[in-house]
Amino acid sequence: MVAKQQEVVDRLRSLDRSTRLKAVREIKNQIIGNKSKKLSYIKLEAVPRVVELLQENADAFLVVQSAATVGSFAYGLEDGFRAVVASGGVQHLLHAVSSQDNTVVEAALRALKLVWQSSGSTPPHQLDGLNLERLISLLSASSTKTSEIATQVLAQYCQCANMEILARLAQDPNVASALMQLLVSQNGGQEAAVTALSLLTSSSSSMAAQCTAHPHWQHSLLSLLKHLKPAARLAACVCLRNICLTPDIQDKVGATTIETVHRAMLPVLLKLLHMPAVLDTAPQVLTDLLQQSPAMQKAAMDSDAVSSLTTLLHHEQTWHNRPCFKEGILRALAILCKNHSDACTNFMERASIGQVARALDDSDVQVRAAACACIQSLSGSMKCLRHIPMAELMPPMLRLLLLQPEPELQHSALKALSNLVLDTASAKDNVAQSAGLPAMVQMLALPDDERRCSAMWALANLIHAASPAVCDAVMAALPWNQFVPLLQDTNSCVQDKSFMFMRNLAAGRSAAECVKQWSGGSAVPALVARMQELPPPQHILVHILYCLSNFASTGSEEDRDAIASVAGECIKAHLHHEGVEVRTAALWVILNLTDGADDDAPDRAMKRIQQFQSLGTEERLRDMLQDMSLDVRERVSTALNNFGCTSSDNSEF
Amino acid sequence: MARTEAWTKKTVSKDDWEKKLAAVKIYKEDMNKLVMNFLVTEGYVDAAEVFHKESNTKPGVDLAAITDRMEIRKAVQSGDIQQAIERVNDLNPEILEQQHELSFHMQQQRLIELIRQGRTEEALEHAQEYLAPPGEDDPAFLEELERTVTLLAFEDASQSPLADLMDITQRQKTASELNAAILSSQCQEKEPRLPTLLKLLVWAQNQLDTRCTYPRINDLAAPTLTDPMQT
Numbered sequence: 001m002v003a004k005q006q007e008v009v010d011r012l013r014s015l016d017r018s019t020r021l022k023a024v025r026e027i028k029n030q031i032i033g034n035k036s037k038k039l040s041y042i043k044l045e046a047v048p049r050v051v052e053l054l055q056e057n058a059d060a061f062l063v064v065q066s067a068a069t070v071g072s073f074a075y076g077l078e079d080g081f082r083a084v085v086a087s088g089g090v091q092h093l094l095h096a097v098s099s100q101d102n103t104v105v106e107a108a109l110r111a112l113k114l115v116w117q118s119s120g121s122t123p124p125h126q127l128d129g130l131n132l133e134r135l136i137s138l139l140s141a142s143s144t145k146t147s148e149i150a151t152q153v154l155a156q157y158c159q160c161a162n163m164e165i166l167a168r169l170a171q172d173p174n175v176a177s178a179l180m181q182l183l184v185s186q187n188g189g190q191e192a193a194v195t196a197l198s199l200l201t202s203s204s205s206s207m208a209a210q211c212t213a214h215p216h217w218q219h220s221l222l223s224l225l226k227h228l229k230p231a232a233r234l235a236a237c238v239c240l241r242n243i244c245l246t247p248d249i250q251d252k253v254g255a256t257t258i259e260t261v262h263r264a265m266l267p268v269l270l271k272l273l274h275m276p277a278v279l280d281t282a283p284q285v286l287t288d289l290l291q292q293s294p295a296m297q298k299a300a301m302d303s304d305a306v307s308s309l310t311t312l313l314h315h316e317q318t319w320h321n322r323p324c325f326k327e328g329i330l331r332a333l334a335i336l337c338k339n340h341s342d343a344c345t346n347f348m349e350r351a352s353i354g355q356v357a358r359a360l361d362d363s364d365v366q367v368r369a370a371a372c373a374c375i376q377s378l379s380g381s382m383k384c385l386r387h388i389p390m391a392e393l394m395p396p397m398l399r400l401l402l403l404q405p406e407p408e409l410q411h412s413a414l415k416a417l418s419n420l421v422l423d424t425a426s427a428k429d430n431v432a433q434s435a436g437l438p439a440m441v442q443m444l445a446l447p448d449d450e451r452r453c454s455a456m457w458a459l460a461n462l463i464h465a466a467s468p469a470v471c472d473a474v475m476a477a478l479p480w481n482q483f484v485p486l487l488q489d490t491n492s493c494v495q496d497k498s499f500m501f502m503r504n505l506a507a508g509r510s511a512a513e514c515v516k517q518w519s520g521g522s523a524v525p526a527l528v529a530r531m532q533e534l535p536p537p538q539h540i541l542v543h544i545l546y547c548l549s550n551f552a553s554t555g556s557e558e559d560r561d562a563i564a565s566v567a568g569e570c571i572k573a574h575l576h577h578e579g580v581e582v583r584t585a586a587l588w589v590i591l592n593l594t595d596g597a598d599d600d601a602p603d604r605a606m607k608r609i610q611q612f613q614s615l616g617t618e619e620r621l622r623d624m625l626q627d628m629s630l631d632v633r634e635r636v637s638t639a640l641n642n643f644g645c646t647s648s649d650n651s652e653f
Numbered sequence: 654m655a656r657t658e659a660w661t662k663k664t665v666s667k668d669d670w671e672k673k674l675a676a677v678k679i680y681k682e683d684m685n686k687l688v689m690n691f692l693v694t695e696g697y698v699d700a701a702e703v704f705h706k707e708s709n710t711k712p713g714v715d716l717a718a719i720t721d722r723m724e725i726r727k728a729v730q731s732g733d734i735q736q737a738i739e740r741v742n743d744l745n746p747e748i749l750e751q752q753h754e755l756s757f758h759m760q761q762q763r764l765i766e767l768i769r770q771g772r773t774e775e776a777l778e779h780a781q782e783y784l785a786p787p788g789e790d791d792p793a794f795l796e797e798l799e800r801t802v803t804l805l806a807f808e809d810a811s812q813s814p815l816a817d818l819m820d821i822t823q824r825q826k827t828a829s830e831l832n833a834a835i836l837s838s839q840c841q842e843k844e845p846r847l848p849t850l851l852k853l854l855v856w857a858q859n860q861l862d863t864r865c866t867y868p869r870i871n872d873l874a875a876p877t878l879t880d881p882m883q884t
Contacts, residue, residue, distance in 0.1 A: 025739070028746070029738055029742055032749050033750050033751075034756070034783065035786065036782075037782070068742070068746045071746065075750055075751075076750075114747065144715075145715070191840070
């Protein structure tokens with residue numbers, strides 16, 4: 001067998017043209033579809049000899065056969081691909097593309113396509129100006145077969161080109177124009193054109209904008225949503241997504257057009273999710289669509305998208321070794337669950353939380369991030385939060401917080417944990433007893449405002465309605481002198497969450513005493529000082545007033561006297577505040593300071609009442625009987641009762 | 654008392670049926686496209702050319718490509734597999750390059766033809782060079798290879814338990830597989846639309862049979878309406 005093959009290879013160098021031709025055809029017909037034959041001939045060094053024949057420009061038929069043979073050698077076999085590249089096969093094929101003979105052009109194009117299909121992520125040869133120009137001109141060739149193959153070559157080149165090359169291609173107006181024209185062809189050029197467009201529009205928003213300059217862009221792309229091949233349908237969805245993401249597109253084409261496009265894409269994408277093997281990126285395109293349009297989220301809900309997505313999540317074989325696919329599914333679920341409580345309920349009913357918990361430990365960082373986003377969305381629903389199995393979820397969540405080198409993912413984990421600890425005692429205990437608590441405290445010192453804010457928010461949620469043990473753990477981990485600068489943080493969100501933390505801390509039983517010990521008695525003066533500065537934002541003022549109210553409620557008589565003495569005037573002033581929440585909060589402070597339910601010290605309560613009366617508080621309260629807020633009017637009545645009688649029972653806030 | 658079918662089923666007379674049919678608008682252009690689609694997909698080149706001239710309906714494909722496809726099909730049907738392989742590689746080398754199953758079946762058919770011609774040594778060599786390597790990679794291919802090579806064990810393979818491989822239908826199967834691959838590479842549908850429409854008609858009638866009595870079409874080739882009033 002080897003001797004026969006050697007004889008054929010030797011004939012490639014025959015002086016007789018028909019002998020050479022016969023030899024190359026024999027090799028071609030033997031190797032097409034046959035790896036072992038390719039390997040045999042490669043070992044006999046047939047590739048360089050065939051590549052030499054590519055240079056016989058005068059002999060079109062010989063060049064055609066040689067091109068097909070070179071393409072076949074490169075296809076599906078790394079050794080063959082390397083041999084073709086090493087022999088200069090690609091350059092000669094590119095040269096042949098410029099031939100005047102159409103059959104040579106087509107053969108060279110097919111061969112290039114096979115070469116680039118085998119090249120993995122890097123094209124073996126960057127198309128320089130002239131070659132690129134030639135390829136682009138062939139997109140509009142008069143022969144439909146030539147333009148079809150040229151488009152397929154371009155699509156293949158785009159698939160292994162880097163972003164820089166794609167961006168350069170995208171700048172050429174002839175490319176967009178030729179590809180858009182090919183979308184309406186009825187041949188293989190259509191699929192290749194939409195594939196190339198999907199890659200080019202993904203790399204360049206100007207390319208996407210150029211597509212809309214074509215008069216029938218909408219009709220052409222929408223009709224491709226019904227193409228026979230799923231890959232073409234997905235490519236059309238990608239193009240439409242990219243067009244809809246172009247800046248100012250709504251001004252250019254109108255909101256109605258965008259909505260029409262979105263509505264056409266959604267059912268196609270939902271069906272494409274279930275296509276085997278093809279379409280790793282389908283979930284990501286769906287996610288982008290849902291992110292762009294709340295209306296599409298609603299439509300997806302109506303189409304039972306959550307059931308479809310969770311079904312896919314349960315079938316490991318659909319996403320095994322396809323991290324991009326799994327990531328997309330999780331992100332799509334995260335968006336739907338974030339904005340729709342029905343989605344959360346549906347998700348929990350389908351017992352999918354275990355899959356998401358396992359995804360938190362996935363080897364792919366993007367899958368972990370997507371799973372975390374999913375948990376964040378689910379935990380944002382109070383109804384859902386009660387049914388989340390914390391024992392299953394907390395360990396991987398804490399691992400993400402503590403062990404993730406990626407700051408973004410760590411931040412995402414923090415935000416999810418912040419939701420989880422809000423209302424669940426077991427989650428609070430997990431964090432307080434683990435390295436999660438010190439990690440959160442450490443994050444308060446980060447230079448990034450957003451992450452500092454998220455850390456403070458998480459601690460504020462942790463301390464909300466927490467057990468004394470958790471409160472003690474938090475206060476031990478976050479000393480007062482480390483906390484107090486946060487009340488003056490340059491970032492308003494950090495400030496807000498810091499005061500929220502204080503307020504939640506103050507709401508616990510015996511909070512006044514605990515906080516006094518924690519702060520060395522500085523907490524109330526710090527709060528009052530902040531209140532007395534040039535008016536703090538309303539939400540911060542509300543936090544401060546409720547802190548004082550809670551301290552008044554849980555503290556001793558000395559604590560109440562101190563608050564009344566230091567803050568009485570300020571509190572009375574806030575009864576005039578335009579914000580109803582501020583007026584209500586100020587009233588609660590007064591109620592808790594003037595409540596005489598503690599029979600041990602009715603005199604002290606009376607003294608505080610007199611203090612308020614001397615400030616004109618009673619007159620103001622009477623005016624407030626006409627306040628537009630019912631809540632305010634009710635509190636005012638109680639307060640006036642206190643002023644007239646000290647036996648009213650005011651509960652802790 | 655049980656109700657009989659005749660009591661619940663509606664009956665539609667032939668006159669009424671024909672009136673309903675007459676009200677349905679079918680465009681001539683659509684019918685012409687269906688006819689052209691059939692001629693082109695089935696490979697009737699000359700008929701397609703004449704129909705194109707007479708009805709001005711575009712073939713939608715290169716008629717020269719149909720001729721190539723028909724020549725290739727004929728080559729397989731006549732057992733000249735080598736010729737078919739060479740022609741299909743000239744037409745589009747990607748077809749056999751990228752479709753491993755088809756490529757294997759073509760080589761398998763070549764083996765069958767060599768066995769049919771009694772060229773035993775060549776058959777064994779062919780099996781070793783072209784079928785054994787893919788058989789090593791794929792158990793399904795290996796099974797088919799073993800089945801085919803077993804033909805050599807019989808003096809008269811056409812009388813053996815594996816006679817189906819030697820039958821003309823095996824060539825037909827390979828020819829159809831190749832034809833479908835060529836059509837797909839040319840972005841054409843693998844089957845004409847007319848059979849699908851006829852299948853839809855038969856299915857719709859079967860569904861309608863359970864609900865009413867109406868003028869059926871019993872013979873698709875001579876589609877006259879039966880009269881439901883006549884027994």
